[in-house]
Amino acid sequence: MTERIRVLVVDDSALMRKLIPAILARDSAIEVVGTAMDGAFALKKIEELQPDVVTLDLEMPRMDGMETLRLIMRRAPLPVILFSTHSKEGGYATLKALALGAVDFVTKPKDAAAGRLEEIADQLIAKIKVAKRAAGRRLPPAIVDDQPFKKKGIRAPLPPRRVIAIGISTGGPNALQYVLTQIPADFQSTIVIVQHMPEGFTEMFAKRLDECCALEVHEARSGDLLLAGRVLICPGNRHMMVRRMPRGDMAVLSDGPPVNGHRPSADVLFHSVAQEFGLTAVGVLMTGMGDDGAEGLGAIKAAGGMTIAQSEDTCVVSGMPRAAILKGYANKIIPLDGLATFLVNQYGAERHATVQSAAAPSGAEKIEKNDKNEKVEKIPVSSQRS
Numbered sequence: 001m002t003e004r005i006r007v008l009v010v011d012d013s014a015l016m017r018k019l020i021p022a023i024l025a026r027d028s029a030i031e032v033v034g035t036a037m038d039g040a041f042a043l044k045k046i047e048e049l050q051p052d053v054v055t056l057d058l059e060m061p062r063m064d065g066m067e068t069l070r071l072i073m074r075r076a077p078l079p080v081i082l083f084s085t086h087s088k089e090g091g092y093a094t095l096k097a098l099a100l101g102a103v104d105f106v107t108k109p110k111d112a113a114a115g116r117l118e119e120i121a122d123q124l125i126a127k128i129k130v131a132k133r134a135a136g137r138r139l140p141p142a143i144v145d146d147q148p149f150k151k152k153g154i155r156a157p158l159p160p161r162r163v164i165a166i167g168i169s170t171g172g173p174n175a176l177q178y179v180l181t182q183i184p185a186d187f188q189s190t191i192v193i194v195q196h197m198p199e200g201f202t203e204m205f206a207k208r209l210d211e212c213c214a215l216e217v218h219e220a221r222s223g224d225l226l227l228a229g230r231v232l233i234c235p236g237n238r239h240m241m242v243r244r245m246p247r248g249d250m251a252v253l254s255d256g257p258p259v260n261g262h263r264p265s266a267d268v269l270f271h272s273v274a275q276e277f278g279l280t281a282v283g284v285l286m287t288g289m290g291d292d293g294a295e296g297l298g299a300i301k302a303a304g305g306m307t308i309a310q311s312e313d314t315c316v317v318s319g320m321p322r323a324a325i326l327k328g329y330a331n332k333i334i335p336l337d338g339l340a341t342f343l344v345n346q347y348g349a350e351r352h353a354t355v356q357s358a359a360a361p362s363g364a365e366k367i368e369k370n371d372k373n374e375k376v377e378k379i380p381v382s383s384q385r386s
Contacts, residue, residue: 002029004028004029004030004031005029005030005031005052005053005128005129005132006031006033006049006050006051006052006053007024007030007031007032007033007051007052007053007054007055007128008032008033008034008035008036008042008045008046008049008051008053008054008055009021009024009032009034009035009036009055010035010036010037010038010039010041010042010054010055010056010057010060010065010068011035011037011055011057011060011083012037012038012057012059012060012061013057014037016057016083017035017037019117020032020055020117020124021035023117023118023121023124023125024124024125024128026121026125027125029129030125030128030129033049033051034048034049034051037060038060038061038062038063038068039060039062039063039064039065039067039068039071040062040063042054042056042068043063043068043071043072043075046072046076046078051078052078052079052132052135053078053079053080053081053128053131053132053135054072054078054079054080054081055080055081055082055083055124055128056068056069056080056081056082056083056102057082057083058082058083058084058085058090058093058094058097059085059090059093065082065093065097066093066096066097066100069082069097069100069101069102070100072101073100073101077101078135079103079131079132079134079135080101080102080103080131081102081103081104081105081106081124081127081128081131082094082097082098082102082104082105082106083105083106083107083108084105084106084107084108085107085108091200091201091204092204092208094201095173095201095204095205095208098173098174099173099174099177103127103130103131103134103170103171103316104127104130104131104170104171106120106123106124106127107120107198107201108120126289127170130170130289130317133317134170134171134316134317155185155186155216155228155229157225157227158188158227158228158229159226159227159228159248159249160188160189160190160226160227160228160230160249161188161189161228161280161347162188162189162190162280162281162282162347163189163190163192163226163242163249163273163276163277163280163281163282164189164190164191164192164282164283164284164343164347165191165192165193165194165242165266165269165270165273165281165282165283165284165300166191166192166193166194166284166285166286167193167194167266167267167269167270167283167284167285167286167288167292167293167296167297167320168193168194168195168196168266168285168286168287168288168320169195169196169287169288169289169290169292169317169320170196170287170288170289170316170317171286171287171288171315171316171317172195172196172197172286172287172288173195173205174316175286175287175310175316175336176193176195176209176286177208177209177212177213178336178337178340179336179339179340179343180209180213180215180217180231180340181212181213181214182340182341182344183213183214183215183340183343183344183348184214184344184348185214185215185229186229186348187215187228187229187343187344187347187348188228188229188347188348189228189282189343189347189348190226190227190228190229190230190231190232190249191215191230191231191232192220192226192231192232192234192240192242192251192269192273193231193232193233193234194234194240194264194265194266194268194269194293195233195234195264196262196264196288196292197236198236198237199235199236199237200236201236202219202233202234202235202236203219203235205233206218206219206231206233209231209233215229215230215231216229216230216231217230217231217232217233218231218232218233219232219233219234219235220232220233220234220235220240220251220253221251221253222250222251222252222253223250223251223252224250224251225247225248225249225250226242226248226249226250226251232251234253234264234269235253235264236264237263237264238253238254238255238263238264239253239254239255239256239259239263239264239265239268239269240252240253240254240264240268240269241253241254241268241269241272242269242272242273242276242277243272243276244276244277249276256268259292260290260291260292261290261292262290262292265292265293266285266292266293266296266320267292267293267294267295267296268296269296270283270293270295270296270297270299270300271295271296271299273296273300273305274296274299274300274302274303274305275299275303277303277305278303278304278305279303279304279305280305281300281303281305281306282300282305282306282307282308282343282347283296283297283300283301283305283306283307283308284307284308284309284310284339285297285307285308285309285310285320285321285324285330286310286315286320286321286336286339287310287314287315287316287317287318287320287321287336288315288317288319288320288321289317289319289320290319290320290323291319291320291323292320293320293323293324294320294323294324294327294329295329297309297324297329297330298324298327298329301329301330301331306331306332306346307324307329307330307331307332308330308331308332308333308334308339308342309321309322309324309325309329309330309332309333309334310333310334310335310336310339311333311334311335311336311378312325313335314335314336314337315336321333332378333378
């Protein structure tokens with residue numbers, strides 16, 4: 001019999017400490033071993049009960065969730081699922097907590113105080129199971145400094161060499177921050193990103209990325225031009241596509257139905273990039289649960305573009321890239337610490353073209369990947385940082 005997932009629920013609300021265990025009890029694979037009303041009690045119960053996963057409310061008296069998380073990660077790291085509010089302050093705190101090492105988050109319904117948690121029940125159960133599987137995976141180091149990156153001034157708008165589309169989910173905020181902070185301001189391509197994240201959070205996430213990297217990052221709006229050195233994040237609860245138009249290549253948003261259970265969906269973005277840019281399209285599928293983006297990555301490959309999957313061992317959750325790899329849709333499999341170097345070397349400024357890295361073709365290990373005798377480059381983990 002499979003061992004049940006031991007969960008500690010940390011929340012200052014007595015009602016939440018009753019309701020959360022009640023919804024988790026629906027799944028026989030999960031056992032709530034205890035509850036705690038604040039961080040100080042939580043730290044004692046973690047030591048006493050040895051849970052597999054902790055659900056953590058960020059807004060608590062005495063010792064709040066942020067300080068609790070710091071101490072958990074410092075003393076004995078555990079997978080942590082955050083409970084966040086929809087407020088602006090709650091959103092920023094959530095993003096900072098993800099940078100500190102939390103695996104994922106669930107937003108409390110606006111009427112949670114009335115005891116209505118039904119709409120998040122399945123989501124919470126699924127994320128707890130993913131968090132347990134992610135135990136022991138090392139998250140990439142992230143910048144938690146609140147001092148913004150000093151940009152070097154406004155860059156002249158230039159068309160991009162390549163359109164690089166990224167699909168990412170669980171573990172994405174840290175992974176994206178890790179990759180984008182290594183790309184220089186004079187990068188010659190544009191990056192469009194679908195990060196599975198609720199409405200309202202993507203704008204704050206884009207602002208946080210813009211503050212910590214040299215590239216221009218913002219939440220996409222319909223009509224935004226695809227420019228060299230620009231990064232567009234798809235808004236939560238919208239789909240993003242790309243279009244070639246007389247006045248320039250641009251992003252287009254839509255309110256179409258969810259695809260693969262997601263809006264935004266990486267598949268929607270990837271299919272549009274394949275259709276519009278073909279040979280000059282680049283698709284990158286990174287850490288995340290499920291299989292969103294796999295078929296779209298296949299479309300980019302079929303159109304003659306470059307397709308990249310993050311290596312499974314460097315993902316917090318490997319479901320999305322793994323789905324593409326198993327179907328033979330990935331031209332290259334690259335570890336997280338090699339992605340930025342590869343993108344800069346292949347699609348960045350000319351003066352970066354000779355950067356030496358283990359991500360360069362000379363250090364690549366060729367492996368057979370499918371029964372069509374196609375070659376897939378598997379690039380080993382680099383010991384260098386770009």
